[in-house]
Amino acid sequence: MALGAFLPEGDAKGSPLLAFYIRNITHPSLKVGPLSFQVSSSSSNVEDTQGKNDDRKKPDNSVDRSGGEEEEEGAFSDQAHMRASMRLLDPSVIKTAVEEEADEQDDLGEEEHKLLTDVVQNLQEMSGTKGATAPSLGTESAGSQRQRRNSMLKSSLLNTFSAAEEHTVLKVLKEIETIQERHQTRGFKEINFTMGVANCFFTAYAFGRYPEHFWLIYLLQSLYFIPRKLWNGVRAKPLNETLYLLDFCWTMNCSTVLVLLLLMRPTMFALPYQARHFLALGSIGIACGPLLGATGLLPFVAFIFHDLNTMTNVVIHALPPMVIYTLRWHSDEIREAWPNVFRLQNLENLDFFPPEMGPFFLPGTGLESIAGTAVLIYFMWFIPYTSWMLLVGLDLPRKDRDKPPVYDTVFHTFWRVGACQTCGNLIWKRPVAVSQQQMKDDHYEVRDFLVYMAMHAVMVLTSIPTLAYACNSNKHVHAALIFVVLFISIHRGSQRYTYYSTKMYSQVIRKAFLDKPK
Numbered sequence: 110m111a112l113g114a115f116l117p118e119g120d121a122k123g124s125p126l127l128a129f130y131i132r133n134i135t136h137p138s139l140k141v142g143p144l145s146f147q148v149s150s151s152s153s154n155v156e157d158t159q160g161k162n163d164d165r166k167k168p169d170n171s172v173d174r175s176g177g178e179e180e181e182e183g184a185f186s187d188q189a190h191m192r193a194s195m196r197l198l199d200p201s202v203i204k205t206a207v208e209e210e211a212d213e214q215d216d217l218g219e220e221e222h223k224l225l226t227d228v229v230q231n232l233q234e235m236s237g238t239k240g241a242t243a244p245s246l247g248t249e250s251a252g253s254q255r256q257r258r259n260s261m262l263k264s265s266l267l268n269t270f271s272a273a274e275e276h277t278v279l280k281v282l283k284e285i286e287t288i289q290e291r292h293q294t295r296g297f298k299e300i301n302f303t304m305g306v307a308n309c310f311f312t313a314y315a316f317g318r319y320p321e322h323f324w325l326i327y328l329l330q331s332l333y334f335i336p337r338k339l340w341n342g343v344r345a346k347p348l349n350e351t352l353y354l355l356d357f358c359w360t361m362n363c364s365t366v367l368v369l370l371l372l373m374r375p376t377m378f379a380l381p382y383q384a385r386h387f388l389a390l391g392s393i394g395i396a397c398g399p400l401l402g403a404t405g406l407l408p409f410v411a412f413i414f415h416d417l418n419t420m421t422n423v424v425i426h427a428l429p430p431m432v433i434y435t436l437r438w439h440s441d442e443i444r445e446a447w448p449n450v451f452r453l454q455n456l457e458n459l460d461f462f463p464p465e466m467g468p469f470f471l472p473g474t475g476l477e478s479i480a481g482t483a484v485l486i487y488f489m490w491f492i493p494y495t496s497w498m499l500l501v502g503l504d505l506p507r508k509d510r511d512k513p514p515v516y517d518t519v520f521h522t523f524w525r526v527g528a529c530q531t532c533g534n535l536i537w538k539r540p541v542a543v544s545q546q547q548m549k550d551d552h553y554e555v556r557d558f559l560v561y562m563a564m565h566a567v568m569v570l571t572s573i574p575t576l577a578y579a580c581n582s583n584k585h586v587h588a589a590l591i592f593v594v595l596f597i598s599i600h601r602g603s604q605r606y607t608y609y610s611t612k613m614y615s616q617v618i619r620k621a622f623l624d625k626p627k
Contacts (some may be wrong), residue, residue: 281618288617292609297415305414312428320435321442324369327428331366334421335359341418348506348517355497356519357490357569358403361395362425372450385452387482390459393437394483396429397587398577399569404430405594406568411601423598430580430591438584461581468574479581483573487566495562503558509550520561521551532557 308330315326342350353359368388371378380388404410404426413419436443440456462468463475472488475481498520505516524532525548533539537556547553580587 284618285614288614296417301415301417305416305420308420309412309414316431316435320439321446323435324432324443327424327432328366328369330424330428331362334417334424335363335366337417338421345517349515350517352502352505352516352518353522355494357487357494357565358400358425360490361400361486362429365392365429382452387476389436389456390477390479390482391486392429393433393459393581394479394573394577395486396433397580398483398572398575399487400426401430401576401580401590401594402568402572405597408601410598411605412599413602413605419602427591427595427598430587430594433580434587434591437581438587459581461578462574479577480573483577484570487569491562491566498558498562499555503553503555506551509552514551520558521553524548524553524557524561525551528561529553529557532560536560 312326312330316323339351339354342353354363371380372385404423407422407426409419410422410426411419412423436451437456443451460478462480463470463478466475468480470481470484472484476485498518502518502520504510505518506514506521508514527548529548530541530544533544534541576590580590
């Protein structure tokens, strides 16, 4: 509660009323209800503008401080002891904090009694009670004056803090504690932040210093992050997020991990050369096209170091283009370091588009090229996933059924945050109320899902002949695109941490208490 709220209109900072109010209301012995008004002596730098210091009596053993800067009011004891420790002041003349406080209280006089009356009257006006005045202090001892003064101020503040206000303050504190507990449950801890930052430094160092082994770094990180993400998805509330792994990016990464594990055991799982070549072509097109583009485009791909789910998004989107960079531009070192794993030949002279058709070809053709293979792999995912969503997936998160929903999908997660309303306005001219009801029930029209999948296909099929082609054409362009998308992801993470430290609590409190309809 701001102290200025109790001051008479026109009193500015530095007035004698504020000086008196700070000196008395912030006394450590005065505690009001659940709140304790305490201000350290070093923070009370209010000057008495009415010349109280000139009229105040100096004790015989006081030290003349006129030669230096004026001591802050109420802070003499701390500074005097500090000077004594540096042998700048004779310890014999140092007065204790208790003695100084007693001297100050004895020197209050009638002027501060008037200020006390003004404070009490303002507090009573705020609390709705009037008529009481401060008692006369002139004939009382210093101890009685202090006791009566504290009693009057405490009583006035108790009247000022109504039961409703106290309840509101406690609700705000409880809401803040709930936010803190929720973030700690989600991994907002020092150890997670430290390990997240350290892992990023390690990954960057390995990428630059040991490119021939970087694929192994990706494999190890995927074997850690993807199962952890799956486990978190199983425990996610209110809906299970396991089916997120059916999305294109997750499917491609899980398939890549499986292929790398098979390649590491060539004696047990010997893949023919044609299969290895097909997988290499498809990996270049998918990793440097859709996954690279998603790293720069999707808002949930961000360097939030303490958040395992978000860092998993970074691993599955940003690391595959980096692995392809090492395979494409450091293939000789990889073949030399891992001769029995990849056995790849002529990665430097691959056709990106089908030689006889160029950039325009039908899916399933041009399989000797990077683009043709990547497009085929995409439709090998697109057709089964779309069919499953139309038959089963669209109804899983619905809330308007007798059976409570259990599973969530990536489409529903994206559509319920506003894409449903945007699509309805721009394409279908659907009333806003209808779209909002669909978002509330998680029950969307089939045509909305078809629009979503059409947008997905357009972005993927556009990224292959643009981003993937650029990465395959020049080493420096490939490195520059990786740097750009990583910079964008780092910026997203910085925005999130800025929100955590500057805006989060105020927005949550405003939403919980101030923005409610009256």
